[in-house]
Structures are given as structure tokens and as C-alpha cells.
Amino acid sequence: MPHAEPPSPPGAVRRVAVIGAGTIGASWAACFLSRGLEVVVSDPSPDAESAVGRMIDAAWPVLQRLGAAPGADPTRWRFEPDPARAVEGAGFVQESAPERYAVKQALLPRLDAALPPEVVIASSSSGLLASRLGDGCRHPGRVLIGHPFNPPHLIPLVEIVGGDPAARQAALAFYRAVGKHPILLNKEVPGHLANRLQAALWREAAWLVDQGVASVADVDAAISEGPGLRWAIMGPHLTFHLAGGRGGMEHFLSHLGPALESWWADLSTPAHITPAMAEALTRGVAEEAAGRDIETLEARRDRLLAGLLALRRDDPG
Amino acid sequence: MPHAEPPSPPGAVRRVAVIGAGTIGASWAACFLSRGLEVVVSDPSPDAESAVGRMIDAAWPVLQRLGAAPGADPTRWRFEPDPARAVEGAGFVQESAPERYAVKQALLPRLDAALPPEVVIASSSSGLLASRLGDGCRHPGRVLIGHPFNPPHLIPLVEIVGGDPAARQAALAFYRAVGKHPILLNKEVPGHLANRLQAALWREAAWLVDQGVASVADVDAAISEGPGLRWAIMGPHLTFHLAGGRGGMEHFLSHLGPALESWWADLSTPAHITPAMAEALTRGVAEEAAGRDIETLEARRDRLLAGLLALRRDDPG
Structure with missing residues (x-):
């Protein structure tokens, strides 16, 4: 029987956009779904949609065991190849595109342009500098690093680097609400902590x-x-x-x-x-x-x- | 009801001498008892005997839960202030005296003189060099470092450094038999691994x-x-x-x-x-x-x- 009421979302966020759906992105999608959120996944690869589905199915039993939100639904996601359309209506964006400035600096301004200024865009980057990721964005202060640790659906750590104070606090609250253990870096250093x-x-x-x-x-x-x-x-x-x-x-x-x-x-x-x-x-x-x-x-x-x-x-x- | 049969000992060793009974020595004693061995504890402090008893009692429930040998008995130990007498009949010696060359180099030759040459004397030292611990012993090759990790009754790691090949192999077999995970260092380096x-x-x-x-x-x-x-x-x-x-x-x-x-x-x-x-x-x-x-x-x-x-x-x- 489908649930009559939507599950209670963490904070104000009801929908998350997962941009870039390799192993890390797919793992994030599973994590967000398990906490009762709605997820829109975007990736340029035509194979990504089925790979994400397999990843979610594989991760679901352990996510349930570790405490899925009441009413969390592993099918409550859809695939949208166009990243600018994927972020429409999202309350938080987790970007996990390939680790190159050229790729991210082309992608992030498109997301930025499609979103109201208060929505945080968090990049999963392990190797790039937060201070350079907002280049070309109208609201660079909402771009920060939210770096997970492999496998992200299991490991609690998320390293928050960069962003303006409001974005940092919003990211901290969001990650806590989805059961992660976020930490704050006051300065950017190569490799984070x-x-x-x-x-x-x-x-x-x-x-x-x-x-x-x-x-x-x-x-x-x-x-x-x-x-x-x-x-x-x-x-x-x-x-x-x-x-x-x-x-x-x-x-x-x-x-x-x-x-x-x-x-x-x-x-x-x-x-x-x-x-x-x-x-x-x-x-x-x-x-x-x-x-x-x-x-x-x-x-x-x-x-x-x-x-x-x-x-x-x-x-x- | 007391057990009719003595518990089966690990390898050929039935009795272990624990020389030096601070936190580390007492923890070793609890570990050895839980594996069905008989233990003789020696320490110059008059308070050591009762402290060891308290430590064994405190550690016993968790040692049982993790797999005590059949018939293991937490009372199967005695205290002997004289270290040379304490090692009599021991099949293995674990020394955990204070971390100073002067202390250990005075103590170890006394143990060495009281023991047949095939019995290994393992020092719990974290900071001293294995190559210097045998100074003054007639059989320096049986002296090696068997360094545990705090708390030793729980943490499996034991680092073996120094000793001659026969002593190293005997220590490896002994520690494995008491449920530890010994590793072998081929060279001595400050701090072990x-x-x-x-x-x-x-x-x-x-x-x-x-x-x-x-x-x-x-x-x-x-x-x-x-x-x-x-x-x-x-x-x-x-x-x-x-x-x-x-x-x-x-x-x-x-x-x-x-x-x-x-x-x-x-x-x-x-x-x-x-x-x-x-x-x-x-x-x-x-x-x-x-x-x-x-x-x-x-x-x-x-x-x-x-x-x-x-x-x-x-x-x-």
C-alpha cells in the first residue's frame, strides 16, 4: 500500500538534485531517498539511469537497517539528463561531476542560473579548491564543497569547505538532517582533512x-x-x-x-x-x-x- | 563445580610469568587466564597483587564474551614478589616493567639466569630498542619485544621485534594461540609500526x-x-x-x-x-x-x- 502522507522531510528541503551520477552520485541518491527525500538525478551518460537504479536497490536493505525515515521510498526519484532542468524545485544540490575545473566550472554556473539564490550547491570534490568552484556563478557564496567519504551511503563524514556563512550553516543543517556527520573547515587546504x-x-x-x-x-x-x-x-x-x-x-x-x-x-x-x-x-x-x-x-x-x-x-x- | 580436567593450553605453554604488573601487565594476565593458562604475576609494589585482582575481575565478563577457553579460570594465578622465582616453570615470560633501560637491563638477566634457554622473554616495551634489551643475558637471542596495544586484553595487535629466528617463531605461535594478532618487524625502528x-x-x-x-x-x-x-x-x-x-x-x-x-x-x-x-x-x-x-x-x-x-x-x- 503506498503511503498516504509524504514522509517528513529534513528541515525545509523536500527535493534534492543529484548532478553527476557515477558511484558517488548514485550513493548520495540512495542516502537522500532513505531519509524520505525526493531525488532528481542528472548525468550526461545514457547508462547512468539504470546504474543508479541498481545502486539504490543494492544499498536499500542496509539503509533500511540503519534507519530509513518512515515512508522513505526507493522509487521516489527520476532521471533528467538536462542538469538545469534537474535542479528545478530542488532545495539542495549535490554535484558529483568529474574532478576537473573545466567540467565543474562549465556546469556550476548553469545550475546557479536555474536556482533561487538561497539554495546551496554542494560539490563532492576531493581535490579541487572551493574558492575556485564558484567562478562564473552569479551567487558564488552558495557554492561550497560537501565532500563525502566512500562509500557515501554508509560513511557519515561530510567535509564542508568554503561558501558564505549562510550557505555553510544551511549545509551543516541539511547534512545533519540526513543523518550525516558534517564537519566545518575554516580554511581550505589540499585534501581537506x-x-x-x-x-x-x-x-x-x-x-x-x-x-x-x-x-x-x-x-x-x-x-x-x-x-x-x-x-x-x-x-x-x-x-x-x-x-x-x-x-x-x-x-x-x-x-x-x-x-x-x-x-x-x-x-x-x-x-x-x-x-x-x-x-x-x-x-x-x-x-x-x-x-x-x-x-x-x-x-x-x-x-x-x-x-x-x-x-x-x-x-x- | 571446579573443572576436573585442566583446560587445554595453547601449544606447549601451560604457565606464563607476567613480570611487572602495572596496567599493561595486569591486562596481559587477564588475557592469558582467559585462554586457559596458569599465570604467575610478579611486581615489586606491595599494592600490585590486589590491583591485578581487580583488573582481572573487571576484564573477565568481556573476555568470556569474546571467547574464553573452555575451563578458563580467573583465579588460576598467584603473586610472587621475587621475579626469578616467578618465572620458575614458566613456558613464556611477558615483561612489562617500567620503560627505562636501567630497570629492564637489571631485571632481564635475572629472568634469563633462572630459565631454560628455549623459553622466550618478551618485553612489552614501546620505546626501547630490542637489540639493547638482551644486554647482560646469557641467551640474548630469546629476548625480544612483544609490544601490545592498549587495552591489551582487547586489542589484538602484538608487534614482535628482535630476537633470534627460533624465539620469533615461538613468540608468533604463542601469541596466535592466545588469540592475538602478532606481526613481525624485520628491522627495529623507533616506535615500531x-x-x-x-x-x-x-x-x-x-x-x-x-x-x-x-x-x-x-x-x-x-x-x-x-x-x-x-x-x-x-x-x-x-x-x-x-x-x-x-x-x-x-x-x-x-x-x-x-x-x-x-x-x-x-x-x-x-x-x-x-x-x-x-x-x-x-x-x-x-x-x-x-x-x-x-x-x-x-x-x-x-x-x-x-x-x-x-x-x-x-x-x-
Whole structure:
């Protein structure tokens, strides 16, 4: 039986336009639908519509398990190839077009021209600068980065960069209303926060493999069997706060700060992924995967991610 | 009713000596007891015995839930202040004395002199070099580092550094038998693997806070709501392997390597935790904790850690 009442929308937004429907865009569409929103998807590729449908169907069971809005409907979306028409009537726009200034700077002014000035246009960009994305728009202040993390329908993090204060606050409220965990960057830096932090950790990890200190599988286990378990529960600062015992962060810094500084001093700073490093990493990962293909590993990851998110949701806090 | 048969021990080891019984030593004792081993605990402090008893009692419910050996008995331990007597009859020694060469280099030769040469002496040291810990021992090759991760009764990682090949293999087999995930370092480097990787990530995290890019809470969320969730499931290399899609790590490196290199080039390399940085971190963590005390945060962490470990154990893989 179809629902008589439309599901209650998050905030004032009832319809979202998802512009660019590769893996990221399709995943966003599934996320928004699960929160009871209506979605219009646009993409220049003729194959995008069916691919989005498959993605939504695949993601739906886990989104329901993690808490779909009452009355959320996985069919409440339509495809519109023309991006300017797709954004008509949208209360929020999530753009996930290819990662090139030329592509986005041609696309975003068309969306901007078709929308009332208060509607936020959020770009999923991981690598471009927020300050350049509004070029050519009449209302560049409503253009900001809302960068998700793969897979976006499961990972809560959204990094908000750029935009004027009103747009930032509107994006913050919108992402919270759809169940995400948005964070605000006060300055733009390459890689935003999460990719920078990943890059910092991985630079050292790749160097340790390259120098023969340990195998790829053992370096991976040094995270997934150790600090990675804690980082799924709290970030590095709160982790160190607990390591300080009753004295918390202050005691931690005075007591263990010198050890951390001595490790900082010894960290590597390779500038490039050399061919030898790439070869060692590729061979090492193949050994670690031990015949399990990407689909098998991905299914395990998403199964455990869903379980982990449900565990955190149900914890008394 | 007491069990009629002794529980089956892991490998040939039936009794473990835990030398040094602060938080780490007591946590090791609880871990070994839960796997059906007999434990002798030694510490120079007169308060250690009762503290160890409290720690075992506190840890026992979660250890049972995560899979205690049949017949494992939380009372199957005794306290022996003299370390040389404590190791008598032990099949494995885990030393967790204070982190100073002077302390360990006085202690380890006494244990070495009291033990047959094939028994491994593993030190929990995070900061000392394995190659120096055997100084003064008749059998320095059986001395190695077996570094756990806090809290050791929950976190599977154990980093093995140093020792001769036979001792390394024996330690690997022993830690696996007690349910740990040991990894082997082929060379000794300051901080072993996990603390180096933590230090690399945290150096950038602290710098981002120091530069006002984001709050402590938002930098923490950039991990715990993002990559931290994935790192509880797989390490950074396998994560990137999946990010490469069907082409795996090789495709990832050729496609996203340049972006990672550009982020590497922009990473910070502060040498010191300045007073201003320490103040920003301490204040920011207090804001993030929002009135929750260390005990509350620790209880949540351990509850979620136990849930997460149970989730991974029960996954079909």
C-alpha cells in the first residue's frame, strides 16, 4: 500500500538534485531517498539511469537497517539528463561531476542560473579548491564543497569547505538532517582533512614497506588490529586524552609528548611513489588479499561497516 | 563445580610469568587466564597483587564474551614478589616493567639466569630498542619485544621485534594461540609500526588544529566518522586496493597516486609540540569531551571495542 502522507522531510528541503551520477552520485541518491527525500538525478551518460537504479536497490536493505525515515521510498526519484532542468524545485544540490575545473566550472554556473539564490550547491570534490568552484556563478557564496567519504551511503563524514556563512550553516543543517556527520573547515587546504590525514599515515606505511621493515599485510594489521579499532570509536585526540589517564590530554602531552616528538623526528618524507615502491605495494596487497577478489572484500567491508554503525547507534553513549 | 580436567593450553605453554604488573601487565594476565593458562604475576609494589585482582575481575565478563577457553579460570594465578622465582616453570615470560633501560637491563638477566634457554622473554616495551634489551643475558637471542596495544586484553595487535629466528617463531605461535594478532618487524625502528603510524597521522592532525583549520572535535570526527571506520575493518593498503576498483592497487596508484603525492608535498612537519599547540589541543579536547569524564569515555570505548571484535569474529569473512 503506498503511503498516504509524504514522509517528513529534513528541515525545509523536500527535493534534492543529484548532478553527476557515477558511484558517488548514485550513493548520495540512495542516502537522500532513505531519509524520505525526493531525488532528481542528472548525468550526461545514457547508462547512468539504470546504474543508479541498481545502486539504490543494492544499498536499500542496509539503509533500511540503519534507519530509513518512515515512508522513505526507493522509487521516489527520476532521471533528467538536462542538469538545469534537474535542479528545478530542488532545495539542495549535490554535484558529483568529474574532478576537473573545466567540467565543474562549465556546469556550476548553469545550475546557479536555474536556482533561487538561497539554495546551496554542494560539490563532492576531493581535490579541487572551493574558492575556485564558484567562478562564473552569479551567487558564488552558495557554492561550497560537501565532500563525502566512500562509500557515501554508509560513511557519515561530510567535509564542508568554503561558501558564505549562510550557505555553510544551511549545509551543516541539511547534512545533519540526513543523518550525516558534517564537519566545518575554516580554511581550505589540499585534501581537506580526512584525505590529508590518510595521506600522512599512508606515506609512512608505504615507506615502511619500501624499506622492508614489514610486509604489506603486517603494516595493514598494525592499523586494523590496533589503533584502527579505536579510531572507529573516537578520533586521535580523544584517544590520547584517554591514554593520559585521569590527567587527560594535558598529562598525556607532558608525559608522552617527548616520545611522540622523537617518533616525529624519525618519520620518513618520501616525495614520490617510486616504481619499486609501487611494485612492492601491489605485490604485497595481492599476498594479503590471498585470492579474495574486490567484490568479496567490498562485501565484507560493507557488511562490517553496517554492523559497526548499528553498534554505535545502539550504544548508550 | 571446579573443572576436573585442566583446560587445554595453547601449544606447549601451560604457565606464563607476567613480570611487572602495572596496567599493561595486569591486562596481559587477564588475557592469558582467559585462554586457559596458569599465570604467575610478579611486581615489586606491595599494592600490585590486589590491583591485578581487580583488573582481572573487571576484564573477565568481556573476555568470556569474546571467547574464553573452555575451563578458563580467573583465579588460576598467584603473586610472587621475587621475579626469578616467578618465572620458575614458566613456558613464556611477558615483561612489562617500567620503560627505562636501567630497570629492564637489571631485571632481564635475572629472568634469563633462572630459565631454560628455549623459553622466550618478551618485553612489552614501546620505546626501547630490542637489540639493547638482551644486554647482560646469557641467551640474548630469546629476548625480544612483544609490544601490545592498549587495552591489551582487547586489542589484538602484538608487534614482535628482535630476537633470534627460533624465539620469533615461538613468540608468533604463542601469541596466535592466545588469540592475538602478532606481526613481525624485520628491522627495529623507533616506535615500531603502530606508534609510528599513529604519530604520522597525529602530527598532521595537531598541526591542522594549531593552524585553525578545524576544531579538535572536527579533526577527530574526520577520522572516527570517516577513514577510522574502514581501518577497523582493513588496513590502509587493502582500503586503497578497494578504492582502485577492479584494477585494485595497481590502478589506484596510477590513477590516484599523483593526488596523494600532491597531498604529501603539502603535509606539515612540525618538530615540537609548542605550548600554544598543547593549549589548543587540551582546550579542544575538553570541548569535545563536553563534560564526560575519562571513566565514562573509557567504558564507552571498551563496550564498543568488545562489540566490534565480536562483530568481526562472527563475520563469515
